[in-house]
Amino acid sequence: MAGHASPGGIIDQARLFFAEQFVKDTQALLDAATESAAKLVELTAERAVAQARRDMFQDIQRHAGAWPAQLGEDLRERVSAGDSLSSTATALVSSLAVRVDLSLVDDETVDRDIIMSRLSLALQDITTWEYTDLRARLAKISQRQDVDETDVFKAQNIARLLVKSWMAVGLSLKTWQALEQDMHKACGQRLLEAYHETNAWLVERGVLPEVDLRPFIRRAEGHSSGRPQLDIPADGGGGPTGMSTSVGPYGTQAGSPYATGTYGGAYSPQATGTFDPVQGQGYRGAPAIPPGQTAAAQRGSAAAGRLPNLDDETRMLTRPAPAHWGEPSPVGAHFSAMMERHLPGFKDTSSPRAPSQRLAQAMEQVQARVAHQVELPSSDTHSDPSPSALLRNIRERHADLKQAASSPAERATIELVALLFQAILTEDRLPASLRVWFARLQMPTLRVAIAEPDFFSSEEHPARRLIDRMGACVMGFEGDADVIGSPLETEIRRVVQVVEAFPDTGRRVFQTVLNEFEKFLEAYFRDHNDTTRFAVSLAEQVEQRETLAIQYTIELRKMLSDVPVQDGVRDFLFHIWADVLATSAVRHGAQSEEVRRVRGAATELLWTAGAKTTREERAEVIRRLPPLLATLRQGMTSAGLSTQRQDESLKSLNLALAAAFGARAVSISDEQLDALKRRLETIEELLPDEDFELDESWVLDEASHEQEGLEVVSDGGSLPGPQMLEMAERLQPGESFHLDYRGRQERVRLVWQGMSKQLTLFNGANGRCVLFQKARLAAFLQAGLLIPAQEESLTTAATRSAISKINADPARLLG
Incomplete structure (x- = not known):
C-alpha cells in the first residue's frame, strides 16, 4: 500500500518499473523500422531514390540490431541517475538537451531538434489519456501539481532517448525521417503500454484507483455560454479519464485504445468521442511547454483547450461523409471480375503488348481523320467538328478497327475504349468546345490500353489521370469564360497534340x-x-508568417534555455513576441528598421525582467518602462491581436515585471544580457534553413488573419480520421466542390495549396476566398460540408457505363 513506503520511494520504484516495461519489448521497434524500410524498397521510384532506399535498408540491417540494447542501456542509466519529481536539473539535461552556445547551429542539430519535437508530439498524441492518469497518480503521491519537466516519465524525454540511442548505434537522421510515420506509431504504442502497466502497478499499491475529473475542469473566463473548459497542460496531460478521443496536435486523432480509470488486468477498447479541440484559442497565450519542444509542438498542444458546444456540433458529428469519399472506387474491381468471366487472362501484363501491324495502321488512319475534321476551318461547309460528329466518325470506322485486330484481347480492348469515349463525348457537363479535344485522345488511349490492360482497372494510370484532370478542371463550367478561358483551352490543345506526336511512347508520354x-x-x-x-x-504571407513564428520560437527557446527568466516573460516572448517578429519580418523585411526595433524591445524586456536591487536601477526601470510598454502594445497591434488579448498579455507580463522591480526575481548578469543582445541582433541568421516545413501540429490563429482579407475557416466539421487527413492532402488545384459554411452553400474551386499542403485556398464564383488549415479541411470533408462537385472521376463514370453495356451484351466484346 502507498502508506507503507515514503512517497519518494514509491515514485522511484514506479519510475524503475516504467523503464523496465518500456524496454521489455523494444524488439518491436526494430521490427517496425525494418518492415517500414523494406516496404519503401519495394515501391517504384526513380533510380536515385530507389538506390537511396536500398542503401537505407542495408544501413538498417547493419546497425539497427544494436538499437534496442542501446535504448535499454540509455533508459536504465537515465533512471539509475536517481532523479525525483522535485528535481529540476538532472543528468538528462546535460546529456540530452541541446546545448546553447554562442555560435551558429549546424543543420544536423536543427534536424535533430525537429525530429525529437515531432516524435514527442506523436507520443503525447497517442498516450494522452494514459499519461493523464499516471500524472494524476504521481501528483497524489508527491503532493505536487505536475511531473517535473526532466522526469523520464515525460514523453519528450523518452523521445530524446529514442533519437539519441538511434544515432548512437550509427543510424542517420535521414533514415529516421524516411521511416518517421511508422516509427511514431511503433514508439507510441510501446510508450502507451508502458504507461498502462505503470498505472496498473500503482493501482495495485492503492494509489488512486479512481481518477477524479473535477480538478481538471474549470470555467472559461468571459465565455458567454459558461461551458466548462478542460485544463490540459501543454505536455498533453490533464485530460479526463474515460474520454476516448485523444487531443492530438491538430485535434484529429483517435484516442487511446485502452480504457482508463479503474485498472484491471486487461485492456478494454474505448468508444469514439466528440472532442473538437481545433476550436481553441490557437497557440498564443497557451501554457508554457518544456524546453526542447518546438513552437509547432506548442501550437499543437495549446489547440487542445476547449470543449465544443454540443448543440452546435451535433449536426456536424452525426452527418456522415459521403460513402464513396476517401474510399477506393469499386468500379475497378467490378471491371476485373467481369473481364475475367468473359475473357480469362485479359489482364495478364507479364509481357509487353503492342498493337498488331494492321491494327496500328488502322488506328493511324482513324486518328488522321479525326484530327483533320477538328482542324478544318469553320467556314468549310463540309466541316462539322462537333462532339456528335466526331463520335459518329469514329463509330463508322469501329468495324474496320475490329477487323484489323489480330486477337480477341485486341478486339475486346477496342470495344472497351470505344465505350469509354462514347460516355466521355456525350457528357453534357463537358463544354462542347473541349470535347472535340478529348475525342482526339481515343486512339492514343487505345494504343496504351492494348499494351497495359490495367488501364481499365487502375485509377492511377497516367492516361486516366490526364483525362480525369482535364475533365475535373472544366466539368460543369460550360460558358464560364473566366474559367474556360483561352489559356486553359490552349493548354489542353497542346497536351493532346503532344500525345498525338509520340504515339509509340504510350504510358511515358501520358x-x-x-x-x-x-x-x-x-x-x-x-x-x-x-x-x-x-x-x-495573402495566403502565402500567412504561411510565411506562421512558419517564421515557429522558427523564431525555436531559436528564442534555445537562447533562453540557460538564462534565468521569469515564466511570464518567457511565455510572452514565445507565444506573443515571436509572432510579432514574424509579422514585422514578412511586412518590412528581416533586416528592416521595424524588425530591429522589435528585436530591441525583446532585449529591453529581458533587462527589465531581471531583479533590480538598487534605487538607481529602479529609477531607470520607471523611466524606460512606459516607452517599452508602448512598443509592446504597438507590436501586438501590428500582429492583429485584439485589445482584450493585448490587455491580458500585458497584465500577465506586469506580474513578472513587478517581481523583478521588487528584487524578487533572479538577476540576469550583464554578460548574459550582452550575449542575448548579440544573438537577437543576428537571430535571422540562426533560424532553420529554407527546408524547414510546417508539420500538421501547428494551429492557424485565424483571429489574426481575418482582417487581412481572407475568410479563415475556424469552426465546423467533425473529427476526421487518418483517411480524411490523407484525402485532404490529395486534393488538387482546379477541382470543384460544394461548400456549406456559415449558412452559405456555394460552389468553390481549389486555387492554391501551401507547402506540405497545410493550407488550402478556395475561391467561389462570387469572388469570396476561403482558407482552410489541413485539419479543418479534413473535418469538413468528414462532415460532408465540403463535397466534390464530381461524385466520381470522368473515366470511372465512363468505366461504370461500359460495364453496364458489356454485361447487357457480352457478345459485343468479340464481335
Missing part, C-alpha cells in the same frame, strides 16, 4: 504531359484573375 499539365494548373488557377492573385498573395 505521364510527362500529366506532370506538365499539373504545373500549368497550379499557376493558372492561382493567377487567372485579380481576386485569386490577391487572395493567394
Whole structure:
C-alpha cells in the first residue's frame, strides 16, 4: 500500500518499473523500422531514390540490431541517475538537451531538434489519456501539481532517448525521417503500454484507483455560454479519464485504445468521442511547454483547450461523409471480375503488348481523320467538328478497327475504349468546345490500353489521370469564360497534340504531359484573375508568417534555455513576441528598421525582467518602462491581436515585471544580457534553413488573419480520421466542390495549396476566398460540408457505363 513506503520511494520504484516495461519489448521497434524500410524498397521510384532506399535498408540491417540494447542501456542509466519529481536539473539535461552556445547551429542539430519535437508530439498524441492518469497518480503521491519537466516519465524525454540511442548505434537522421510515420506509431504504442502497466502497478499499491475529473475542469473566463473548459497542460496531460478521443496536435486523432480509470488486468477498447479541440484559442497565450519542444509542438498542444458546444456540433458529428469519399472506387474491381468471366487472362501484363501491324495502321488512319475534321476551318461547309460528329466518325470506322485486330484481347480492348469515349463525348457537363479535344485522345488511349490492360482497372494510370484532370478542371463550367478561358483551352490543345506526336511512347508520354499539365494548373488557377492573385498573395504571407513564428520560437527557446527568466516573460516572448517578429519580418523585411526595433524591445524586456536591487536601477526601470510598454502594445497591434488579448498579455507580463522591480526575481548578469543582445541582433541568421516545413501540429490563429482579407475557416466539421487527413492532402488545384459554411452553400474551386499542403485556398464564383488549415479541411470533408462537385472521376463514370453495356451484351466484346 502507498502508506507503507515514503512517497519518494514509491515514485522511484514506479519510475524503475516504467523503464523496465518500456524496454521489455523494444524488439518491436526494430521490427517496425525494418518492415517500414523494406516496404519503401519495394515501391517504384526513380533510380536515385530507389538506390537511396536500398542503401537505407542495408544501413538498417547493419546497425539497427544494436538499437534496442542501446535504448535499454540509455533508459536504465537515465533512471539509475536517481532523479525525483522535485528535481529540476538532472543528468538528462546535460546529456540530452541541446546545448546553447554562442555560435551558429549546424543543420544536423536543427534536424535533430525537429525530429525529437515531432516524435514527442506523436507520443503525447497517442498516450494522452494514459499519461493523464499516471500524472494524476504521481501528483497524489508527491503532493505536487505536475511531473517535473526532466522526469523520464515525460514523453519528450523518452523521445530524446529514442533519437539519441538511434544515432548512437550509427543510424542517420535521414533514415529516421524516411521511416518517421511508422516509427511514431511503433514508439507510441510501446510508450502507451508502458504507461498502462505503470498505472496498473500503482493501482495495485492503492494509489488512486479512481481518477477524479473535477480538478481538471474549470470555467472559461468571459465565455458567454459558461461551458466548462478542460485544463490540459501543454505536455498533453490533464485530460479526463474515460474520454476516448485523444487531443492530438491538430485535434484529429483517435484516442487511446485502452480504457482508463479503474485498472484491471486487461485492456478494454474505448468508444469514439466528440472532442473538437481545433476550436481553441490557437497557440498564443497557451501554457508554457518544456524546453526542447518546438513552437509547432506548442501550437499543437495549446489547440487542445476547449470543449465544443454540443448543440452546435451535433449536426456536424452525426452527418456522415459521403460513402464513396476517401474510399477506393469499386468500379475497378467490378471491371476485373467481369473481364475475367468473359475473357480469362485479359489482364495478364507479364509481357509487353503492342498493337498488331494492321491494327496500328488502322488506328493511324482513324486518328488522321479525326484530327483533320477538328482542324478544318469553320467556314468549310463540309466541316462539322462537333462532339456528335466526331463520335459518329469514329463509330463508322469501329468495324474496320475490329477487323484489323489480330486477337480477341485486341478486339475486346477496342470495344472497351470505344465505350469509354462514347460516355466521355456525350457528357453534357463537358463544354462542347473541349470535347472535340478529348475525342482526339481515343486512339492514343487505345494504343496504351492494348499494351497495359490495367488501364481499365487502375485509377492511377497516367492516361486516366490526364483525362480525369482535364475533365475535373472544366466539368460543369460550360460558358464560364473566366474559367474556360483561352489559356486553359490552349493548354489542353497542346497536351493532346503532344500525345498525338509520340504515339509509340504510350504510358511515358501520358505521364510527362500529366506532370506538365499539373504545373500549368497550379499557376493558372492561382493567377487567372485579380481576386485569386490577391487572395493567394495573402495566403502565402500567412504561411510565411506562421512558419517564421515557429522558427523564431525555436531559436528564442534555445537562447533562453540557460538564462534565468521569469515564466511570464518567457511565455510572452514565445507565444506573443515571436509572432510579432514574424509579422514585422514578412511586412518590412528581416533586416528592416521595424524588425530591429522589435528585436530591441525583446532585449529591453529581458533587462527589465531581471531583479533590480538598487534605487538607481529602479529609477531607470520607471523611466524606460512606459516607452517599452508602448512598443509592446504597438507590436501586438501590428500582429492583429485584439485589445482584450493585448490587455491580458500585458497584465500577465506586469506580474513578472513587478517581481523583478521588487528584487524578487533572479538577476540576469550583464554578460548574459550582452550575449542575448548579440544573438537577437543576428537571430535571422540562426533560424532553420529554407527546408524547414510546417508539420500538421501547428494551429492557424485565424483571429489574426481575418482582417487581412481572407475568410479563415475556424469552426465546423467533425473529427476526421487518418483517411480524411490523407484525402485532404490529395486534393488538387482546379477541382470543384460544394461548400456549406456559415449558412452559405456555394460552389468553390481549389486555387492554391501551401507547402506540405497545410493550407488550402478556395475561391467561389462570387469572388469570396476561403482558407482552410489541413485539419479543418479534413473535418469538413468528414462532415460532408465540403463535397466534390464530381461524385466520381470522368473515366470511372465512363468505366461504370461500359460495364453496364458489356454485361447487357457480352457478345459485343468479340464481335
